[in-house]
Amino acid sequence: MYKLRDYQQQAVNNVVRFFRKKNEPAVVVLPTGAGKSLVIAELARIANKRVLVLAHVKELVEQNYEKYKSYGQSAGVFSASLCKKDWDQKAIFGSVQSVARAPDDFFNNFSLLIIDECHRVAEEGATQYQEVIRKLQERNPGIFVLGLTATPYRLGLGWIYEYSSTGELKTDKKRFFKNCVFELPLSYMIKNKFLTTPVKIDIPVTCYDFSELADGDRAFTTSEVEEILKGQKRLTPFIIKNIIDITERYDRKGVMIFSASIKHAEEIMTYLPADDSRLVVGDTDMDERDTIVNDFKERKFKYLVNVSVLTTGFDAPHVDVIAILRPTESNSLYQQIVGRGLRLADGKKDCYVLDYTGMGHDIFTPEIADKRPAKDTVPVKVTCPQCSFENDFWGYADDDGHILEHFGRKCRGAQENPQTLEVIPCGFRFRFKICHACGTENDITARACEKCAATLIDADAKLKQARLSKNAHIMTPDRITFEERKDKNSNPYLEIRYYDLDSQYISEAHFFNNPSAIKKFNINFLRSHLRRPELAVDLTNPQDVIRFKSLYRLPSFVIARKQDKFWKITEKIFAEELGTTEKE
Numbered sequence: 001m002y003k004l005r006d007y008q009q010q011a012v013n014n015v016v017r018f019f020r021k022k023n024e025p026a027v028v029v030l031p032t033g034a035g036k037s038l039v040i041a042e043l044a045r046i047a048n049k050r051v052l053v054l055a056h057v058k059e060l061v062e063q064n065y066e067k068y069k070s071y072g073q074s075a076g077v078f079s080a081s082l083c084k085k086d087w088d089q090k091a092i093f094g095s096v097q098s099v100a101r102a103p104d105d106f107f108n109n110f111s112l113l114i115i116d117e118c119h120r121v122a123e124e125g126a127t128q129y130q131e132v133i134r135k136l137q138e139r140n141p142g143i144f145v146l147g148l149t150a151t152p153y154r155l156g157l158g159w160i161y162e163y164s165s166t167g168e169l170k171t172d173k174k175r176f177f178k179n180c181v182f183e184l185p186l187s188y189m190i191k192n193k194f195l196t197t198p199v200k201i202d203i204p205v206t207c208y209d210f211s212e213l214a215d216g217d218r219a220f221t222t223s224e225v226e227e228i229l230k231g232q233k234r235l236t237p238f239i240i241k242n243i244i245d246i247t248e249r250y251d252r253k254g255v256m257i258f259s260a261s262i263k264h265a266e267e268i269m270t271y272l273p274a275d276d277s278r279l280v281v282g283d284t285d286m287d288e289r290d291t292i293v294n295d296f297k298e299r300k301f302k303y304l305v306n307v308s309v310l311t312t313g314f315d316a317p318h319v320d321v322i323a324i325l326r327p328t329e330s331n332s333l334y335q336q337i338v339g340r341g342l343r344l345a346d347g348k349k350d351c352y353v354l355d356y357t358g359m360g361h362d363i364f365t366p367e368i369a370d371k372r373p374a375k376d377t378v379p380v381k382v383t384c385p386q387c388s389f390e391n392d393f394w395g396y397a398d399d400d401g402h403i404l405e406h407f408g409r410k411c412r413g414a415q416e417n418p419q420t421l422e423v424i425p426c427g428f429r430f431r432f433k434i435c436h437a438c439g440t441e442n443d444i445t446a447r448a449c450e451k452c453a454a455t456l457i458d459a460d461a462k463l464k465q466a467r468l469s470k471n472a473h474i475m476t477p478d479r480i481t482f483e484e485r486k487d488k489n490s491n492p493y494l495e496i497r498y499y500d501l502d503s504q505y506i507s508e509a510h511f512f513n514n515p516s517a518i519k520k521f522n523i524n525f526l527r528s529h530l531r532r533p534e535l536a537v538d539l540t541n542p543q544d545v546i547r548f549k550s551l552y553r554l555p556s557f558v559i560a561r562k563q564d565k566f567w568k569i570t571e572k573i574f575a576e577e578l579g580t581t582e583k584e
Helices: 006-021 036-046 058-069 128-139 186-191 222-231 235-249 262-271 286-297 331-339 459-468 515-529 542-547
Strands: 026-029 050-055 076-079 091-095 110-116 144-149 161-164 177-183 197-200 255-258 277-280 303-306 321-324 350-355 378-383 390-397 403-406 414-416 423-425 472-475 479-486 492-499 505-511 557-563 566-573
Touching: 006 026, 006 036, 006 144, 006 177, 036 050, 036 058, 036 110, 036 144, 050 058, 050 128, 058 076, 058 091, 110 128, 222 262, 235 255, 235 262, 235 321, 235 350, 262 277, 262 303, 277 286, 321 331, 378 403, 459 472, 459 557, 459 566, 479 542, 492 542, 505 515, 505 566
Parallel strands: 026 144, 026 177, 050 091, 050 110, 076 091, 110 144, 161 177, 197 350, 255 303, 255 321, 277 303, 321 350
Antiparallel strands: 378 390, 390 403, 414 423, 472 557, 479 492, 492 505, 557 566
16 A cells, blocks of 8 residues: 655645546646556545546556556456456556457446546547547546646647646646646656656767757647758768767666657668667567566666657656667657656666757746747746736746746736636736727737737738838848937927838837827837837836847837828838748
């Protein structure tokens, strides 16, 4: 019988509390090595009725089953790969592939469905997970659904749930999982010695160049990766020699090498010591794979090369070197890979992480839902001026960590009603587009007003219209200047000039002689030009505007239209409003 750690017990308590008030699919997020199987076992033990625990690989099915049995509880396994089709026990541990093909009567009398590695559950469609969920809900209308994962996001989708227990609205899109009821950061596990410390080694040899893949913001194909590796084939022997040198010099015990493809893995094997290395790929016979994995765990050889098959459900605590030779699409996969080396073992002080991809992932970096606006941007924490929630956005910071600029649009803070658990978003917008019909603030890329549905002209359309107009001029500004001037009646005003690379300029004038003029300036200029729009305060004179000029940013385009003999600025378009083509 295992005794739960404090955070594991807290996760169980939060699940119970949530399901007592709400029957919506929920998520628990625990880092690799935090003991998800123990949380699953405790929830299955205390459940009133039958529980089904699903996983996508037999290793996880077996691991969760064994932990549950350690409580002295009887359970069944429904998995063809484990050669068992148990049916009647209170707790059933099954593979989704086998359960999806189970007879209809199998799905009766369940009160709880637990899905391990739940980030694999698609939102909709005829998937095996959705088929199992549908059958369970048809026969058990009140069934609770809980997912557990270390990486609650998917490439191309983003966050798999809507609201976090930390008070953050992860997405305003509909998700199958609604709430994350408990979340534990990896840093907590390392700080409290539940996991070993990952040590990223500065590689003294060159890395592969996968930069053209990273630019696509998408999953890339094996053929694309192989084509790049083909042109960089000469690097592989140097990289493998570097791995061997580090392993031998620092007396490392177990090395996992993550390769990009089968061809790549086979090439890697030619440079490793033949008697001390083995290879596992997706087509490796299951019995042979089990033998290889068991031999590795028993330290019969040192180097285990694999191709996308040992990123989850694999537990070899002695691993103290993770060598990444395959490009990783997101932090999610990167964290899964590094997590293979973070479990504790006797005599193990840390785990070396050797990353030869040059893609810049960081195991401690927060996952940010927004697309990275530029390669040199970094995660920054931005406090909402309305609700004080700390948002993770992309931005720029100086060497002391002070934020210079950020690209956040909307606060992700939210509050949960303690009685009903209803989630109320903050809704504060850092940057916005005002509807011309009703004045509502909309996202800067919105095509229609979220309140009145009026059509909003997007930035690309504005540029296209301006290019077709004989009376419009489009400038790409290179710098901006601010000067206080006086009109013919000696009234002070602010002149703002936008200069292009040829030192030609277009200007605009702003008066501050009444409340309406001040409000107009602060709405039309200040909020859109501030590098940090949450710092906006009403500026009431030209001197104040000039004093804070270092806080302003340039638009990507300025559109001016001919009025009599003069050009009047009618629109300013910033980078985040544009489609990919215009940005490039």
